[in-house]
Amino acid sequence: MSQEKIVEITDISLAYRRTRHRVSSLKQTAIDTIKRRMAYEEFYALRGVSFDIARGETVSVIGRNGAGKSTMLKVIARVLPPSTGRVIVRGHVAPMIELGAGFNPELTGAENIVLYGTLLGRTPREMRARIEPIADWAGLIEHLDIPVRAYSSGMTARLAFATATDTTPDLLLIDEILSVGDEDFREKSAARTIELMNSGCAVLLVSHDLATVEKMSTRAIYLEHGVPKRSGVPSEVIEAYLSDVHH
Amino acid sequence: MQVYDSSARQIPVISQVKSIYENRGLLRLLVVRDLTVRYKRSVIGVWWSLLNPLFTTAVMFYVFNTVFKSKLPDGAPFLPYLLSGVLLITLFNQGLTMGADAIASGAGVLTKVYVRPEIFALSASISSAINFVIGLAPLTIVLAFYHKTPTWRFPLVLVIILCMTLFTTGLSLLLAIAYVNFDDSRSLINIFLMALQYMTPIFYPISVLGPHTREVIVLNPLTSFLDIFRHEFGNSAVSTLGNWETMLGCSSLAFVVGFYVFSKRWPKVVAKL
Numbered sequence: 001m002s003q004e005k006i007v008e009i010t011d012i013s014l015a016y017r018r019t020r021h022r023v024s025s026l027k028q029t030a031i032d033t034i035k036r037r038m039a040y041e042e043f044y045a046l047r048g049v050s051f052d053i054a055r056g057e058t059v060s061v062i063g064r065n066g067a068g069k070s071t072m073l074k075v076i077a078r079v080l081p082p083s084t085g086r087v088i089v090r091g092h093v094a095p096m097i098e099l100g101a102g103f104n105p106e107l108t109g110a111e112n113i114v115l116y117g118t119l120l121g122r123t124p125r126e127m128r129a130r131i132e133p134i135a136d137w138a139g140l141i142e143h144l145d146i147p148v149r150a151y152s153s154g155m156t157a158r159l160a161f162a163t164a165t166d167t168t169p170d171l172l173l174i175d176e177i178l179s180v181g182d183e184d185f186r187e188k189s190a191a192r193t194i195e196l197m198n199s200g201c202a203v204l205l206v207s208h209d210l211a212t213v214e215k216m217s218t219r220a221i222y223l224e225h226g227v228p229k230r231s232g233v234p235s236e237v238i239e240a241y242l243s244d245v246h247h
Numbered sequence: 248m249q250v251y252d253s254s255a256r257q258i259p260v261i262s263q264v265k266s267i268y269e270n271r272g273l274l275r276l277l278v279v280r281d282l283t284v285r286y287k288r289s290v291i292g293v294w295w296s297l298l299n300p301l302f303t304t305a306v307m308f309y310v311f312n313t314v315f316k317s318k319l320p321d322g323a324p325f326l327p328y329l330l331s332g333v334l335l336i337t338l339f340n341q342g343l344t345m346g347a348d349a350i351a352s353g354a355g356v357l358t359k360v361y362v363r364p365e366i367f368a369l370s371a372s373i374s375s376a377i378n379f380v381i382g383l384a385p386l387t388i389v390l391a392f393y394h395k396t397p398t399w400r401f402p403l404v405l406v407i408i409l410c411m412t413l414f415t416t417g418l419s420l421l422l423a424i425a426y427v428n429f430d431d432s433r434s435l436i437n438i439f440l441m442a443l444q445y446m447t448p449i450f451y452p453i454s455v456l457g458p459h460t461r462e463v464i465v466l467n468p469l470t471s472f473l474d475i476f477r478h479e480f481g482n483s484a485v486s487t488l489g490n491w492e493t494m495l496g497c498s499s500l501a502f503v504v505g506f507y508v509f510s511k512r513w514p515k516v517v518a519k520l
């Protein structure tokens with residue numbers, strides 16, 4: 001089953017209309033509309049992108065800031081529908097998102113584990129059974145019943161990381177490999193991420209850390225202005241990217 | 248195994264409602280979260296949710312009853328009339344703004360994970376509805392003080408709550424889009440909500456208004472919600488069939504339009520977040 005395609009992306013593009021002056025107030029919009037100054041431009045965040053990820057493969061997306069890497073993640077995570085083309089994703093998707101984005105400071109550690117895990121696509125029942133193992137792994141068993149407000153930022157990050165990675169996904173979405181907390185936990189969390197990546201799922205990795213990309217991925221895609229400029233063997237794609245950057 | 252196919256046809260509103268139903272576990276958690284944060288963590292607990300409407304009512308009662316010496320035309324007691332008005336407008340304001348806020352400030356999660364934002368709007372409306380139900384207790388006490396008891400029709404209040412939930416959920420989705428698109432929409436909506444509050448007969452009977460003003464006030468759907476609520480719970484106003492038509496019509500319309508517009512606009516909004 002190693003050839004089972006988890007992600008199939010066929011010639012997708014993502015276009016949206018944006019105002020030329022980046023208006024973000026009603027007042028400005030009203031003035032511009034009256035003066036007939038509303039100039040829109042079609043903006044392509046992605047254009048003509050196609051690739052597959054099979055189970056066991058790690059595909060990396062590299063490129064400059066604003067090249068469409070994050071948009072790519074959003075499209076695969078189902079947050080953004082593509083304007084044209086087709087995306088198919090099979091199975092459970094686990095995004096490693098900004099740590100603690102779904103946390104509520106007023107809730108206890110245990111309550112947050114359940115809420116956060118459910119936001120990440122699991123069921124409350126599953127999560128309730130996982131409270132103790134997650135807290136144990138994060139070294140926070142004694143702090144489960146106090147509000148996260150009273151946690152240090154390191155503790156919050158550890159709990160969020162432990163919750164997000166307590167999963168066996170079919171597809172793992174990584175926006176930069178996270179390492180959080182103190183030295184010990186940093187090693188532990190990096191090891192956990194690599195363990196997940198090697199667990200036989202499909203991985204999409206977006207990163208600026210080219211050494212990691214070269215080491216971890218089976219294939220790389222170099223995006224420029226939303227268009228795939230080069231894809232294939234990671235070392236060659238990185239080389240092409242670097243030679244563009246240096247010119 | 249769940250399969251996401253971006254080219255699968257999605258019927259707006261129906262697919263959204265279906266997705267909310269499939270994620271009812273999350274919906275329940277979000278409602279429990281709102282209530283926990285409000286009650287369990289506060290020293291005065293449940294009283295906290297009553298403090299705001301009760302205090303508002305006390306201030307208004309003093310101003311209008313003692314300072315302006317307002318009287319209802321039929322000699323009905325002013326306090327239950329006022330309290331039911333304040334409770335209902337609180338239900339509306341809370342459901343509307345909490346829902347929109349939850350979506351507008353949820354970017355950290357909503358841009359990374361597939362969660363239907365509509366669930367956040369609905370959960371805010373449901374939490375406000377639960378607060379409203381708690382508020383019925385002091386209203387019952389006030390009614391009893393004036394030797395009134397809730398009428399046998401009081402279960403109809405559930406219909407009002409259901410309609411209000413649909414109404415505020417739909418509107419808060421539209422508001423969320425405005426919040427994300429325009430930075431200044433928050434202050435504008437506050438002015439609008441204040442105007443709407445004065446256009447709802449909370450502390451005055453509609454009969455004191457001139458014929459032209461009355462026509463405008465009657466157009467406000469909240470007037471219908473309020474007339475029905477006062478009529479069915481405590482009999483402190485009269486409601487008509489027209490009120491029911493307005494309430495049912497406006498709430499279903501707001502729900503369908505809100506969901507439909509949201510399904511079309513949200514992808515464009517997310518792209519900018």
